[in-house]
Amino acid sequence: MPPRTKQESVKTPKITRENFVPPLNHNAPTSYPWSRKDQEGQPINIDDPMLLDFNCEGWDKESAKRYNSLLNIKILPTRFGHADTLVSLGLDTDVFETLHAMGIAPLCYRTHELYPDLVRQVLATAHIG
Structure with missing residues (x-):
């Protein structure tokens, strides 16, 4: 049986924020392709x-x-608390009483923009x- 040899492994360094170097001819801002105010909802x-x-x-x-x-x-849009789910889990009174005690119960009923x-x-x- 031939002797077992250890295969040499070549590891490439992981690219991180610290060692990332963009191409030389690249001059786009980091926020590119935004802002796209006139193209909202269009594919990039x-x-x-x-x-x-x-x-x-x-x-x-x-x-x-x-x-x-x-x-x-x-x-x-969704609300923070889904009343039907909380009722089926038996948590509705506990959750709403806790939120009411904290003073943030209206957040569960209001749909935000x-x-x-x-x-x-x-x-x-x-x-x-």
Whole structure:
């Protein structure tokens, strides 16, 4: 049986905010492609040369793809507490009494103004690590 040898591994350094270097000819701001006031709700061009493949300080192609996929989803306003769910769990009186004692019970019944495009931007750029 031939002797076992350890295979040499080559690790590439992980790209982080500290060691990321954008291409030399790239001059777009980190907020690019925003602000798009006149194009709200329109898909972002993935093939745009100003979008980087990876950008830890702003938008990249992956974020743009997620944003474009979120354009197909209707974002509806919701309330903080869903009364029917709380009733079925048997938590309705406990939750509402606690919120009332804290003085924030009206938050559960009020529908607040919704900004669907900002919700899409947040969801597209959110990274859980």
